[in-house]
Amino acid sequence: MDRRSFLTRASIGGAAAAAGTVLAAPAIAQEAPQITWRMASSFPKSLDTIYGGGEEMAERLAEATDGRFQIQVFSAGEIVPGLDAINATGDGTVECSHSVGYYNWGRDPAFACGADLPFTFSARAKNAYNYHGGGIDRYNEFLDQYNLISYPGGNTGVQMGGWYRREINSLADLQGLKMRIPGLSGRVLEKLGVVPQQIAGGDIYPSLERGTIDAAEWVGPYDDIKLGFQRVAPYYYYPGFWEGGPTVSFFVNKGQWDQLPEGYKSVFRTCAQAVDQNMLAKYDYLNPTALKELVATGAQLRSFSEEILEASFQAAQEVYAEVSQENESFKTQYEAMLQFRDDWYLYQQTAEYTFDTFMMIQQRNGGLVSEG
Structure with a gap:
């Protein structure tokens, strides 16, 4: 290789090396x-x-x-x-x-x-x-x-069971109840006599106010208070077992x-x-304060009866069996969930549940009253 050829090639290489930072920009981009x-x-x-x-x-x-x-x-x-x-x-x-x-x-x-x-x-x-x-x-x-x-x-965490224009004390009270509740949850409650309605969030209040529906579930205290449901359906039930x-x-x-x-x-x-x-x-963080505000403005807290919870649980098992027969994708996911669910609730009965239960007892007995 002659000197001129070497210098020419070296110059090209050197120019490329010198331009390295400039050439890298498009690659990064x-x-x-x-x-x-x-x-x-x-x-x-x-x-x-x-x-x-x-x-x-x-x-x-x-x-x-x-x-x-x-x-x-x-x-x-x-x-x-x-x-x-x-x-x-x-x-x-x-x-x-x-x-x-x-x-x-x-x-x-x-x-x-x-x-x-x-x-x-x-x-x-x-x-x-x-x-x-x-x-x-x-x-x-x-x-x-x-x-x-x-x-x-x-x-959202465990949701509330929704807003009702009248009290729900027994399974008989669910018969013919027109309720805003979507999807699979609606199919479960349908087995107990509920007539499910799928309504977007912004349309729930006017539907309750006009009596087009008798009840509606949404999320929980903080979101619900913004929508003002307590003014048209005062009975506020829990828990929303369909959305744990x-x-x-x-x-x-x-x-x-x-x-x-x-x-x-x-x-x-x-x-x-x-x-x-x-x-x-x-x-x-926000739900505890919102719940107190809801009660102060007219919401009447109620818990679902054991009769309703047990009947709903059994209805859910029937729905899962039916849907699993019809839909392999659902069955695959559902069965995988069950394997972990059973172990989870067995474990939860130990430290977590015991600690929370003890602290709730202290709260009810007045032992958690804050100072100042």
Whole structure:
């Protein structure tokens, strides 16, 4: 090799080396592209807890990606009705949604497994099952046929049993009761004589006020007080046995998800889990005060009778057997949930239950009166 040839090649190599930092920029940009998605929420903006989960997700993603991954959140009805948010995600109308799987019960009962099933999990148990018991993966195996992928994005904890225009003292009182209650839960109560109605959150109050329905379940004290149900249906029952640990989820169009860089997928999952945990903590913090306010403004607290709870439990088992015969995807998920559920409630009878029960006794006996 002559000297001129060597210098020419060295110069080219040196120039390339010197430009290394400049050349690296496009590669980095390719790894972290600018992405803008739309998220359809199933909830009204007035519910800062559950609707706020979508906004929190958008904020966390933007912060974690230096503003390169942006999501614009739209409340129920702004793009599609709240109950259509999941389907709008699968068909590509929006890139993602924040919703509850059981809203799609009518399309496929197995959608409900990612949200909640009556008499299965508390929120804490559901999180254990989702993150360590394979729940998320099983749900996504099912969702693949609908061009969707999903990650938990919130939980309310055990919900209340809803608002009633008249007292419910026995099974006879359920006969012909028109109640806003979605999906699988409605099918369970239908066996006890209830006439289930699927109504979006924003339409519940006027339906109760006009007497179109006799009862409605929503979430719990903090959200319910915002909607003013106690003014038109004063009897407030508990527990909402159909929603012991209802998971709100982020649903993403599978095609859009597959195009994301792996780093963005990881950040999305991490932010979703943060929202999932934070929503539950927020409800746990706000509900105690809200319940006291509800009682002060006219709500009359009632617990479901053992007769109603036992009959509802048996009705749920009948529904699970029926649906499992009809739907293999539901059966696969449900049976996996049962394996963990049985161990969970056996364990819960030890330390956790004993501690909580003791503290509740102290509270009732006046031993937890705060000073000052």
